[in-house]
Amino acid sequence: xxKILTEREAYSGGGPEQGFGYRGSVRLRPxxxxxxxxxxxxxxxxxxxxxxGSILAADNSDAxxxxxxxxxxxxxxxxxxxxxxLEAPVLLTHAPGDARARYVVEQxxxxxRLRGGRxxxxxxxxxxxxxxxxxxxxxxxxxxxxxxxxxxxxAYTSTSGRNVVARYRTRGTRAVPSTxxxxxxxxxxxxxxxxxxxxxxxxxxxxTTIGDxxxxxxxxxxxxxxxxxxxxxxxxxxxxxxxxxxxxxxFGLRNAWRFTFDRATGDLYxxxxxxxxxxxxxxxxxxxxxxxNYGWDLYEGSQRFEDGELSTGRxxxxxxxxxxxxxxxxxxGHVYRGRARPAERGRYVFGDYCSGTVWxxxxxxxxxxxxxxxxxxxxxxxxxGEDAAxxxxxxxxxxxxxxxx
Ligand SMILES: [Ca+2]
Ligand SMILES: [Ca+2]
Ligand SMILES: [Ca+2]
Numbered sequence: 001x002x003k004i005l006t007e008r009e010a011y012s013g014g015g016p017e018q019g020f021g022y023r024g025s026v027r028l029r030p031x032x033x034x035x036x037x038x039x040x041x042x043x044x045x046x047x048x049x050x051x052x053g054s055i056l057a058a059d060n061s062d063a064x065x066x067x068x069x070x071x072x073x074x075x076x077x078x079x080x081x082x083x084x085x086l087e088a089p090v091l092l093t094h095a096p097g098d099a100r101a102r103y104v105v106e107q108x109x110x111x112x113r114l115r116g117g118r119x120x121x122x123x124x125x126x127x128x129x130x131x132x133x134x135x136x137x138x139x140x141x142x143x144x145x146x147x148x149x150x151x152x153x154x155a156y157t158s159t160s161g162r163n164v165v166a167r168y169r170t171r172g173t174r175a176v177p178s179t180x181x182x183x184x185x186x187x188x189x190x191x192x193x194x195x196x197x198x199x200x201x202x203x204x205x206x207x208t209t210i211g212d213x214x215x216x217x218x219x220x221x222x223x224x225x226x227x228x229x230x231x232x233x234x235x236x237x238x239x240x241x242x243x244x245x246x247x248x249x250x251f252g253l254r255n256a257w258r259f260t261f262d263r264a265t266g267d268l269y270x271x272x273x274x275x276x277x278x279x280x281x282x283x284x285x286x287x288x289x290x291x292x293n294y295g296w297d298l299y300e301g302s303q304r305f306e307d308g309e310l311s312t313g314r315x316x317x318x319x320x321x322x323x324x325x326x327x328x329x330x331x332x333g334h335v336y337r338g339r340a341r342p343a344e345r346g347r348y349v350f351g352d353y354c355s356g357t358v359w360x361x362x363x364x365x366x367x368x369x370x371x372x373x374x375x376x377x378x379x380x381x382x383x384x385g386e387d388a389a390x391x392x393x394x395x396x397x398x399x400x401x402x403x404x405x
Contacts, residue, residue, distance in 0.1 A: 076372065076374055076375050077341070077344065077349065077358075077360070077374050077375075077376075077392075077404040077405065078375070078376065078404070078405055079376045079394060079402035079403070079405075080403050080405055081400060081401075081402060081403075082393060082401045082402060082403040083104070083114060083400070083401040084399060084400050084401075085399055086104060086106060086112070086399045086400075086401065087106045087107075087108060087110070087399065088107040088108060088131075088136070088382075088397050089104050089105065089106055089107070089382065089383075089395050089396075089397065089399065090105050090107045090136070090137075090382045090383050090395065090397065091104065091105035091138075091139065091140055091382075091383050091385060092104050092383070092384075092385025092386075092387075092393045092395060092401060093105075093140055093141070093142070093385055093386065094142075094386070094387050094388040095142040095146050095147075095152070096142055096144060096145065096146045096147050097147025097148075098113075098146075098147075098173075098388075099388035100115055100116070100388070101113050101114060101173075102114045102385070102387055102393075103122065103140060103142075104385075104401065105137055105138070105139070105140045105154075106137065107131055107136035107137055107138070107382075107397070108129065108131045108136060108137070109124065109125045109126035109127075109128065109136065109156065110123065110124050110125075110126060111123040111124075111137075111140055111154070111175070120173060120174075121174070122170065122173055122175055123168060123174075123175040125137065125156065128158055128159060129156045129157065129158065129159065130157045130158060130159050130161070130191075131157075132191075133191060133192065134191065134192045134193065134194055134214075134255075135191055135194060136157060137154060137155075137156040138156060138157070138194060138195070138196025138197070139154060139155035139165075139196040139197045139198035139208065140152065140153070140155075140198060141153045141198035141199050141200055141206065143200070143238065144200050144204065149169075150169045150170045150171070151167055151168070151169055151238075152167070152168055152170065152175070153166070153167050153168075153183070153198050153206060154166055154168070154198070155195075155196040155197070155198050156196065157188060157194050157196075158185075161187060161188055162185050162187055162188055163185075163186045163194055163196070163210040163211075164182060164184060164185050164186075165183045165184035165185075165198065165208055165236075166180050166181065166182050166183060167179075167180070167181045168180055181241075182244075183236060183244050184208070184210075184229075184234075184236075184244070184246060186229055186230075188210070188213065188214070189213045189214060189215070189220070190213055190214025190215045191214060192211075192214040192215070192255075193211030193212050193213060193214040193215075193254065193255040193273075194210060194211050194214070194255075195208065195209035195210045195255060195256055195257075196209075196210070196211075197209065197256065197257070197258050197259055199259065199260060199261065201235070201261055201266075201268075202261055202266035202286060204237075204239070205235040205236065205237055205238075205249075206235065206236045206237075206238050207233060207249070208234050209231075209232065209233055209234060209253055209256045209259070210229060210230055210234070211230065211231070211253075211254070211255040211256070212231035212253065212254050212255065212297070213228075213230040216275060216276075217275065217297060217306070218231065218296065218297035221297065221306075221308070223251065223252050223254065223296045223297055224251060224252060224293075224296075224297070224298065224308065224311040224312075225311065226248070226251075226311055229246065229248075231251065231252060231253050231254065231296060231297075232248045232249070232250060232251055232253065233248070233249040233250035233253060233256070233259070233270075233292075234246045234247065234248060235247050235249045248291070249291065249292075250284075250291060250292040250294060250313065251292070251294065251312055251313050252293040252294040252295045252296045252297075252298070252310075252313070252315075253270070253272050253294050253296060254272055254274065254275070254296040254297065254300075255272065255273040256270050256271065256272050256273075256332070257271055257272075257329070257330065257331055257332060257353075258271050258331055258332035258333065258383055258384065259332055260333070260334050260335070260386075261286075262335040262337070262348075263335070263337050263386075263390065264335070264337050264346075265285075265286055266286035267283065267284065267285050267286050267335075267363070268282075268283070268284045268285075268286075269281065269282070269283055269333075269334075269335065269348055270283075270284075270294070271331060271332020271333070272294060272296070272318075272330065272332075273329050273330055274300050274301060274329075274330070275300050275305065276324065277300055277303070277324055278300050278302075278303060278321050278322070278323055278324075279301070279321060279322050279323075279324075279328070279329065279352065280301045280318035280320070280321040280330065281319055281320040281321070281330065281332065281348075281350060281361075281368070282294055282318050282319065283319040283363050283366065284316065285366065290314060291312055291313035291314070292313050292314055292316045293310055293311070293312060293313030293314060293315050293316065295315055295316070295317070298310060299315075301317075301318055301321040302317045302318060302321060319361075319363060319366070319367060319368040320359075320361060320368040322352075326352065326355060326357060327351075327353070327355035327357055328352065328353070328354040328355070329352060329354055330350065330352055330353075331351050331352065331353050331382065331383060331384065332350050332384075333348065333350035333351065333384035333392070334348070334349060334384050334385075334392055335347065335348045335349075336348075336349060336360075336390070336392055336404075337390035338389055338392065339389060339390070339391075340405055341405065344360075346362055347360045347361065347362055347370075348361055348362070348363065349374070349384060349392055349404065351378065351381045351384070351394070352381065353380065353382065355377070356377035356378050356379045356380075356381050357373060357377055358373070358374040358376065358377065358378060358381070358394065359371060359372065359373055359374065360372050360374060378394045378396050378402060379396055380396050380397035380398050381394060381395070381396060381397075382395050382396070382397040383395045385401070391403060391404070391405075392404040
């Protein structure tokens with residue numbers, strides 16, 4: 001029998017995972033100290049650049065324009081409000097063949113299409129979705145050939161206590177409820193850690209994760225268990241519409257909260273939420289072969305967490321990690337490939353749900369470089385999003401979506 005713990009029960013005996021202001025003390029490896037040092041320098045440099053940028057903007061506005069050039073001189077992203085009044089938004093994406101629309105997921109169980117100031121309902125499964133805390137409608141991905149086959153995929157926690165992936169077909173821009181097909185349905189042992197991101201990889205496979213199950217410390221050690229789907233990066237070949245056989249692509253994830261493929265290179269970036277001390281970003285280049293193992297629950301970040309042996313795969317340590325002095329729950333983002341800010345192309349943008357801090361970095365030779373703190377924060381930072389043109393968005397669970405510019 002499946003027991004769904006409340007958040008309070010799930011965390012009993014452990015520190016607050018998403019506790020605001022929690023400060024864990026952790027010793028970092030020298031390379032990470034260096035990274036944090038680089039981050040600090042970047043913060044200071046950023047602050048100076050921001051001041052310089054403001055002055056330039058003021059000068060240019062006096063001259064009657066040129067604020068875009070001023071922003072480039074600032075060499076940082078800014079945020080502008082794109083949409084307000086959404087209910088607990090957790091995702092923004094786009095659909096092939098519908099380049100001017102953005103699709104937004106509301107955690108209680110709705111998908112909305114936003115175009116030209118108009119919002120229309122695509123899907124409403126609120127009565128099937130268990131919503132609250134880390135539960136809800138969490139993921140949405142459109143089939144790469146959506147323009148022709150009208151198929152899209154959602155991930156949610158169900159009222160029957162399961163982690164579910166389902167497929168729907170649209171007529172026009174509205175999902176037809178009777179077309180639903182359940183592709184994954186796994187009894188969830190704990191209410192927290194549900195992964196739920198969905199994305200098509202450069203290999204055409206559908207990727208998702210359902211977290212390590214939940215609670216704290218992976219009590220049943222599922223993330224390293226080859227017989228469990230929990231704590232894994234999972235793939236499904238959708239070329240056969242009847243196929244529901246998921247494959248394990250990687251081990252050792254705790255609660256991957258947003259992973260993305262760089263649309264230009266196919267490289268994979270994963271934000272994996274830590275236990276009580278370390279938040280991490282992982283990177284795997286497109287050409288990587290074989291199965292990766294991101295270490296949980298033997299490692300939290302690059303630090304040993306529990307005794308035991310790695311089950312399968314090549315151990316991957318984070319390219320970037322930060323401790324709970326700087327946040328408490330990572331929100332993985334996207335590599336910027338838009339047109340508005342050419343100088344920022346190739347920069348991976350991510351942040352922290354609790355502190356609202358937004359960082360960006362570049363990966364070079366498999367290492368994080370040029371780590372930068374952006375000059376704004378986003379409260380309740382649930383997700384980042386990417387539109388058809390490659391422009392990025394930051395989403396506040398408080399109902400506001402910002403465009404990064
Ligand atoms: Ca769970
Ligand atoms: Ca464990
Ligand atoms: Ca890890």
